[in-house]
Amino acid sequence: MPGKSDPAPLDADRQIDLAKRLLAAGQNEAAIEQLHPVIAADPNHFDAQLLVGVAYHKLRRYEQAQGYLEKARELAPNDARPNYPLGFCLYYLGQREAARKAFEKFIAAFPDHGHAYLGLGLIEFDDDRLDEAAACFKKCIELNARYADDPTRASFQGSGHVRLGDVYERQQKFEQARDQYIKATQFAEADASLYAAYFKLARVQNRLGDHEGAKKSMQKFEETKDKIRPSEGFPEQ
Amino acid sequence: MSGEQRARSIDHTARLRASMWLTSQWVLAALPFGMAGLARAADPPALRFSDVTKASGVDFVTTSGKQPSREILEVDGNGVALFDFDRDGDLDLFVANGATTDDTENGPGSRMYLNAGDGTFKDVTADVGLKLKRWGMGVAVGDYDGDGWDDVYVTCFGPNVLLRNVGGKSLEDVSKAAGVDDSRWGTGCAFGDIDGDGDLDLYVVNYLDFDPRNPPSRSSFKGVTVMRGPHGLPKVQSVLYENLGDGRFKDVTADAGCIVKEPGYGLGVAMLDFDGDHRCDIFVANDSTPDFFFHNKGDRKFAEIGLLSGIAANIDGTTQASMGIGIADVDGNGLPDKFTVNFSSDTNTLHLNFPGPFFEDRTSQYGLGLISRPFLGWGTGFYDFDGDADEDLFIANGHVFPEAATQNIDSPYEQTPLLFERHGDRFERITDAASGEMIQRPTRGRGVAFGDIDGDGDIDMIMLILNGPITILRNEAPPRDWLIVSCNAGAKNPRGLGCKVEVTCDGKTQRRWIYGGGSFQSASAQYAHFGLGERSGRKASLRVTWSDGQTDLFDDVQAGSLLTIQCSEKRLQASPFKVVP
Numbered sequence: 171m172p173g174k175s176d177p178a179p180l181d182a183d184r185q186i187d188l189a190k191r192l193l194a195a196g197q198n199e200a201a202i203e204q205l206h207p208v209i210a211a212d213p214n215h216f217d218a219q220l221l222v223g224v225a226y227h228k229l230r231r232y233e234q235a236q237g238y239l240e241k242a243r244e245l246a247p248n249d250a251r252p253n254y255p256l257g258f259c260l261y262y263l264g265q266r267e268a269a270r271k272a273f274e275k276f277i278a279a280f281p282d283h284g285h286a287y288l289g290l291g292l293i294e295f296d297d298d299r300l301d302e303a304a305a306c307f308k309k310c311i312e313l314n315a316r317y318a319d320d321p322t323r324a325s326f327q328g329s330g331h332v333r334l335g336d337v338y339e340r341q342q343k344f345e346q347a348r349d350q351y352i353k354a355t356q357f358a359e360a361d362a363s364l365y366a367a368y369f370k371l372a373r374v375q376n377r378l379g380d381h382e383g384a385k386k387s388m389q390k391f392e393e394t395k396d397k398i399r400p401s402e403g404f405p406e407q
Numbered sequence: 408m409s410g411e412q413r414a415r416s417i418d419h420t421a422r423l424r425a426s427m428w429l430t431s432q433w434v435l436a437a438l439p440f441g442m443a444g445l446a447r448a449a450d451p452p453a454l455r456f457s458d459v460t461k462a463s464g465v466d467f468v469t470t471s472g473k474q475p476s477r478e479i480l481e482v483d484g485n486g487v488a489l490f491d492f493d494r495d496g497d498l499d500l501f502v503a504n505g506a507t508t509d510d511t512e513n514g515p516g517s518r519m520y521l522n523a524g525d526g527t528f529k530d531v532t533a534d535v536g537l538k539l540k541r542w543g544m545g546v547a548v549g550d551y552d553g554d555g556w557d558d559v560y561v562t563c564f565g566p567n568v569l570l571r572n573v574g575g576k577s578l579e580d581v582s583k584a585a586g587v588d589d590s591r592w593g594t595g596c597a598f599g600d601i602d603g604d605g606d607l608d609l610y611v612v613n614y615l616d617f618d619p620r621n622p623p624s625r626s627s628f629k630g631v632t633v634m635r636g637p638h639g640l641p642k643v644q645s646v647l648y649e650n651l652g653d654g655r656f657k658d659v660t661a662d663a664g665c666i667v668k669e670p671g672y673g674l675g676v677a678m679l680d681f682d683g684d685h686r687c688d689i690f691v692a693n694d695s696t697p698d699f700f701f702h703n704k705g706d707r708k709f710a711e712i713g714l715l716s717g718i719a720a721n722i723d724g725t726t727q728a729s730m731g732i733g734i735a736d737v738d739g740n741g742l743p744d745k746f747t748v749n750f751s752s753d754t755n756t757l758h759l760n761f762p763g764p765f766f767e768d769r770t771s772q773y774g775l776g777l778i779s780r781p782f783l784g785w786g787t788g789f790y791d792f793d794g795d796a797d798e799d800l801f802i803a804n805g806h807v808f809p810e811a812a813t814q815n816i817d818s819p820y821e822q823t824p825l826l827f828e829r830h831g832d833r834f835e836r837i838t839d840a841a842s843g844e845m846i847q848r849p850t851r852g853r854g855v856a857f858g859d860i861d862g863d864g865d866i867d868m869i870m871l872i873l874n875g876p877i878t879i880l881r882n883e884a885p886p887r888d889w890l891i892v893s894c895n896a897g898a899k900n901p902r903g904l905g906c907k908v909e910v911t912c913d914g915k916t917q918r919r920w921i922y923g924g925g926s927f928q929s930a931s932a933q934y935a936h937f938g939l940g941e942r943s944g945r946k947a948s949l950r951v952t953w954s955d956g957q958t959d960l961f962d963d964v965q966a967g968s969l970l971t972i973q974c975s976e977k978r979l980q981a982s983p984f985k986v987v988p
Binding site: 199229230231232233234261262263264265266295296298332336339340365366368369370372373376377384388391395 | 629630714715716717720722723724725752763765767769771772776777778779780781813814815816817832833
């Protein structure tokens, strides 16, 4: 029977559950605080490793996230879930090929998950493989469109249109690029993080000689960006 | 060759004098074929630099506040210039040195070194009367008074300083008389002829308003407590000065339309004709605020079209922390493309330039995107370091936060430079130690100036390290056919700022622009440098487009030369105040 001075026994399940709710609320650092004791008690706790990795990923501390996500992947090689956030971490750390493999593993396990196609498309775009990038972005749009009521999926669908527009723009197909950006702006109405759609739309409108349209789009770009602009900080903060 | 062309003098004097820095590669190249073939099997890579600081005699540690830095004033470091101060045919060295926040007016002082031509430099700071102790930041070089001697402008934390070069003997402070002693915190600066009157005007970039006696509270980045800024600190306008031709300048920022509604946190500048209309435009690299593109409309009027033209932000419309600037015709379409280096956890950005002007972010297409995310870049430049007829790329890196580590913000405090070799349509990062120890050495890189310091035809560099030694990096490229073209556009612009130089050789045309600014707070040698490939004594054709749009063609130009092309005085005199159509 434990004495009065003994610490309360760690309830890993409760900690994990609390961390998940904190993550959902955007309290990433608090979530990490809940999870560290779990990992300290059991470094092979898959869920804790995965969730800490996700939290660091959300904090954009990709190097730290990578370590936890790779550990999670090592603990459960048949569970493909760590590969999705890991793919983006590796992408943002400039490790293109490792990121590609992570996304491909995730897609193999979850073929109807459109988000990973977005990541894969970004890598193809970075490699200047435009047809392959376009195929990925189209897949991202198609898969996410099946769940139109889910705001997260709608956001990814919008991102897919933005990136497909990028491909068309680089191919000098300005009308097609404009159409994709217009579709993306429809999602930006609900999700200001897609403000780039207006900027890009203005850019192709200018290229197409629609300078009035470009001015309006640029105004919308500024308005939408202002909704999420941090009061201070550095890029990516 | 036409009569007019003949009227121009082409100095074919072989300036590639036998350097005392000859390396074993040069000797091996002279061996009989069989032996050279054997030697090549173990040859180091063509793209290779060695640190020759110690042998150069330059033994000086720059000052930029205290180490480790605590305030934003301390993190930008200093500027460096490579120019021929005494007109003896080699590149001399000026270093704008800083001070400390305790006393920004009295630091160790800026430095002037003369190139002795034998691989060493001599500190002539006292000899030339250089007494600049104020916290110096950026450097621009230009013969503002048209006396044939390159002058030096230094931005400072405090009143900026114009140093007139008196016959290659002394540097005289003429800041007040010239009217360019702006006391705000200046960073980048550049000379360029904005009004086509032949003389050199001046653009001075200002950063922000900072009081070292009352520094702001600390801030946070990715959860790490760090210094505050630039966000949260007041922005200030930059300044455009028109050269009045009598030793004075006039602030024409407002008249020219260069006052912006929302100033940026300015750090860098490049002055050149971006759209081929023969007017000098101004690109300003801003920290964490949209970059500016002042499009020269003629008649001393500019329009800021950064966002509209697409150059102000990256592909997503995201504002970046732009520092150094590189200029090159990366896609070969005849227009100068713009490259900026940025903060960590962000990519550097290559904007291709299309007629309009429209700029498109094509960073990823050329392999310069993801690879740059862990780095925070400063001085940069496109040069054909290995002489294989395309331009490579160098970037000096180092974080601003001493607290930075890969473990906490994905980016270490001390960082290696990035050296890229151009391969076809991509830039490939060089990491092989055989390319030089310096590319594997993490440091606190800042300003960089480029030029052929040892007169062997390839491009060397001076890299400044924050609160560290001036570092001289000698290019160890094997023998190549090189061509260096210096354009004398007349007495008012003897370095030909604003000229475009094109060289065609073996069916390939390369272009360079001679312009003010670029890199970071630094001034590189003001000539056009070309690599033409393996040494074979080949000939090339050369086209110079002067800043007023007139062109001159020269055929059968012998490689391996430094050419000085003299623009006729007559033409400049005929249209001294002409606004170029």
